[in-house]
Amino acid sequence: MTESNLPQAGERMELISFRIGDQEFCVNIMSVREIRGWTPATPLPQSPGFVKGVINLRGAVLPIVDLAARMGLAMTETSERHVIIVTRIGDQQVGLLVDAVCDIITIGSDAVQQTPDVACETVKTFVKGLLALEGRMISLISLEYVLPELRVEATGAELAA
Amino acid sequence: MDPLAAIKVTFFQECEEQLAELEAGLLAMEGGDHDPEIVNAVFRAVHSIKGGAGAFSLEELVRFSHVFETALDRIRSGAIEADQEAIKLLLRSADVLADHVRAARDGGTVDVGRSQAMAEALAALADGDGAGAAEEEDTGDGFGDFEFQPVAFDMGETVAEPAPSATTFKVRFYPQAALYQKANESGLLLRELTRLGEVSVELDASGLPMLAELNPEDAYLGWTVSVTGEALTETAVREVFEWVDGDCYLDIIKDGADAQPAPGPDVSVDAMGGEVDVLALIRAAQEAEIAPPPAPVLTASVPEPAKQKEQALDAKAQATAREASPQTIRVDLERVDRLIDLVGELVINQAMLAQRVAECGLQRASSVAVGLDDLEHLTREIQDSVMAIRAQPVKSVFQRFPRLVREIAAMTGKEVRLIMDGENTEVDKTVIERLSDPLTHMIRNAIDHGLESPEDRVAAGKPREGVVRLAALHRSGRIVIEISDDGRGINRARVKQIAVDKGLIAPEANLSDEEIDNLIFMAGFSTAATVSDISGRGVGMDVVRRSIQSLGGRINISSRPGQGSTFTLSLPLTLAVLDGMVVTVAGQTLVAPLTAIIESLQPKAADVKSLGPNAHVIAIRDSHVPLIDIGRSLGYRTVTPPPTEGVALLVEGEGGARAALMVDAIQGQRQVVIKSLEANYRPVPGIAAATILGDGRVALILDIDAVMVPKPLSAGVAASTTPSGTDAARPAPTSDLPLAMAG
Numbered sequence: 052m053t054e055s056n057l058p059q060a061g062e063r064m065e066l067i068s069f070r071i072g073d074q075e076f077c078v079n080i081m082s083v084r085e086i087r088g089w090t091p092a093t094p095l096p097q098s099p100g101f102v103k104g105v106i107n108l109r110g111a112v113l114p115i116v117d118l119a120a121r122m123g124l125a126m127t128e129t130s131e132r133h134v135i136i137v138t139r140i141g142d143q144q145v146g147l148l149v150d151a152v153c154d155i156i157t158i159g160s161d162a163v164q165q166t167p168d169v170a171c172e173t174v175k176t177f178v179k180g181l182l183a184l185e186g187r188m189i190s191l192i193s194l195e196y197v198l199p200e201l202r203v204e205a206t207g208a209e210l211a212a
Numbered sequence: 213m214d215p216l217a218a219i220k221v222t223f224f225q226e227c228e229e230q231l232a233e234l235e236a237g238l239l240a241m242e243g244g245d246h247d248p249e250i251v252n253a254v255f256r257a258v259h260s261i262k263g264g265a266g267a268f269s270l271e272e273l274v275r276f277s278h279v280f281e282t283a284l285d286r287i288r289s290g291a292i293e294a295d296q297e298a299i300k301l302l303l304r305s306a307d308v309l310a311d312h313v314r315a316a317r318d319g320g321t322v323d324v325g326r327s328q329a330m331a332e333a334l335a336a337l338a339d340g341d342g343a344g345a346a347e348e349e350d351t352g353d354g355f356g357d358f359e360f361q362p363v364a365f366d367m368g369e370t371v372a373e374p375a376p377s378a379t380t381f382k383v384r385f386y387p388q389a390a391l392y393q394k395a396n397e398s399g400l401l402l403r404e405l406t407r408l409g410e411v412s413v414e415l416d417a418s419g420l421p422m423l424a425e426l427n428p429e430d431a432y433l434g435w436t437v438s439v440t441g442e443a444l445t446e447t448a449v450r451e452v453f454e455w456v457d458g459d460c461y462l463d464i465i466k467d468g469a470d471a472q473p474a475p476g477p478d479v480s481v482d483a484m485g486g487e488v489d490v491l492a493l494i495r496a497a498q499e500a501e502i503a504p505p506p507a508p509v510l511t512a513s514v515p516e517p518a519k520q521k522e523q524a525l526d527a528k529a530q531a532t533a534r535e536a537s538p539q540t541i542r543v544d545l546e547r548v549d550r551l552i553d554l555v556g557e558l559v560i561n562q563a564m565l566a567q568r569v570a571e572c573g574l575q576r577a578s579s580v581a582v583g584l585d586d587l588e589h590l591t592r593e594i595q596d597s598v599m600a601i602r603a604q605p606v607k608s609v610f611q612r613f614p615r616l617v618r619e620i621a622a623m624t625g626k627e628v629r630l631i632m633d634g635e636n637t638e639v640d641k642t643v644i645e646r647l648s649d650p651l652t653h654m655i656r657n658a659i660d661h662g663l664e665s666p667e668d669r670v671a672a673g674k675p676r677e678g679v680v681r682l683a684a685l686h687r688s689g690r691i692v693i694e695i696s697d698d699g700r701g702i703n704r705a706r707v708k709q710i711a712v713d714k715g716l717i718a719p720e721a722n723l724s725d726e727e728i729d730n731l732i733f734m735a736g737f738s739t740a741a742t743v744s745d746i747s748g749r750g751v752g753m754d755v756v757r758r759s760i761q762s763l764g765g766r767i768n769i770s771s772r773p774g775q776g777s778t779f780t781l782s783l784p785l786t787l788a789v790l791d792g793m794v795v796t797v798a799g800q801t802l803v804a805p806l807t808a809i810i811e812s813l814q815p816k817a818a819d820v821k822s823l824g825p826n827a828h829v830i831a832i833r834d835s836h837v838p839l840i841d842i843g844r845s846l847g848y849r850t851v852t853p854p855p856t857e858g859v860a861l862l863v864e865g866e867g868g869a870r871a872a873l874m875v876d877a878i879q880g881q882r883q884v885v886i887k888s889l890e891a892n893y894r895p896v897p898g899i900a901a902a903t904i905l906g907d908g909r910v911a912l913i914l915d916i917d918a919v920m921v922p923k924p925l926s927a928g929v930a931a932s933t934t935p936s937g938t939d940a941a942r943p944a945p946t947s948d949l950p951l952a953m954a955g
Contacts, residue, residue, distance in 0.1 A: 093902075096847045096898055112904075
């Protein structure tokens, strides 16, 4: 991940925040296409555990990633209350399974704090910064490594745009 | 994209079209069509390319197309004759021009030597009419200093008077209804006559009844044609009418001989009413025209009405030519694909809706149910129409074969005639794109291996010229392409011997003729005694078969010794849909491509045998094939249920190997729309693609060849659970996935 993924100082940006377990995360709203309720996915053989399978998104086959499992948290027990955030990563669309969507936040990019130096490899890979908002801590995550060996052609700049 | 670049893209798209038109025109000329309109079209194609290239300052392209254009212009004006030799040169130049266009577009380079040589040859051709041209252009200067020189020519010199040795034939041609019933066309025959020499045509419409009396299926018109040409023989004239012999009244008289009045069709004079006088007059005029043998210069004495008819005929021919290329619009393929996706979704949605309504317990005759039925018809129709947008005639593939055949014929020293049928048969673009290679290879084979040398053919009592026939037709929802030759047929004894020598079959194997014929599809089989330039490229019929199978197609061969062989390809009309068998495995719904399935059977306990620690085979008739549990090879389950509780699908892979795939149950057969997994994910081992079933759920389509491989499929996945910033670890996408496609 390059620095360019982070917005330039002073720039305003909009984020969508969501909840997994008791933690709150957010992604850039520009990479979110839609949000929909959970529908059962068709499991893919020989796939990592965090890939829930594929669903039909208006005729396209959309892979669903259990974001909790992907980030090393407990595997999600899906129910109808769960939510799929359809995101665009590079030239592909990927559904992220999360517990609930919370908020749309608008912040200045200078509000993003550096991720504290923790030992956890997953945190280093996915968390690109922290936001402190009304006493909550929200992790800004990068989508680049969500899918295994995903062909991400997009540059960091595109993701931040 | 800036506007100029956008225009440039359009220019190159148009170039492709012009190049196609150029080649088609040149091929028509080579086939003997001397219609000036074709020469004009060919000229215009090159001219447009030159014009556009000039606007974009593509100098190489301008220079070459200019030389090309000059040569064509002189042919157009009649200054030089487009004989076979010249057309061959023009065809090769068209190739070089295409190279130039591609180089200009993709920034590559062209073979300078070849281009230069071709330009010189073109310049020489343009100069080559001898008198009158030599002083106008520097000969032999190549195109290095070939500037835009005005090319003058003298019309009077080139439009030659009929030579003194010209002979004139009067052809009286009165078609009968049977001629039209056999789908012959008088207009075409008359046009054919124009190829023989100077022609003047007179129409005899005296047989034409009043509209009320007119039977549209009957024949009323007759023509009298004067053909004047050098060394014209009656046989040549008669040959034109060879196919309609017996279905028309035909009278061919060498000018000067006595003319027999033609017995025109019976005319009811009463019915003619007031028209009779006029028609009688015309007829009288014609009689007068024919009876006294006029002077050799017939062209001068063409009566005005006949000239008009001739023009009308020309106009009609042009009108049909226009009909052949209807109005088109250019649409980005992505948009069409998107539309196809959406319509597929609409069909699924409609099916789901119908299911919900049925669940509500509404009467079949209720207005809602009836409305849904209508909706279903409409959606199906929309789906068919949208698929038809992507359909293209196979012509786009076929049109490159005449040249291929000529080249191979020249290389092998054989005389070959290519007959093509059904060029307008339509098939989905995705199929078309992948037909070219296998067909090219099979045509090569037909000429190189199938046809005998002219000497051998004569010795065998056949005409010197061999015939290769390429035909396309629609049959029961598939496209069938036949490639046949009238050569020596498959030498079964030799084929079997080679198969034995190469260890493909056991020496004592007892094979039927059909089985022997099919040996040529086995990997590692090549019959050519000497590796020739044409067929010996390490590509055998096994590759052809594999590529056809990867399109969901089948290939068959039938051969009769001494009479030739026929290869029959049967292909789906589109790669966007697939005939599949929907099966259940470990609670999952999967689709197996129907083309791979030979049969399904319920295994009996006695037929299933263990082989080694954990492999099983099943006895099917005389052979034992491996029994593979799909659920286990895909990782859905770890324990295989007893085979007797499931169903075995006997499948054949691309290499011809067979296996029995165990599934839990068969749900049924259905046509499914193929969806790519790679578009949003990545290739999954054992899975070719996905589809969406009537309930809106995604079902996976099996990759038969991958699941047949005995080793575990999980190889490429092991390292993928840890995030990785590089693409290097990603398993290379299987390029020959049978169903890989976008959308």
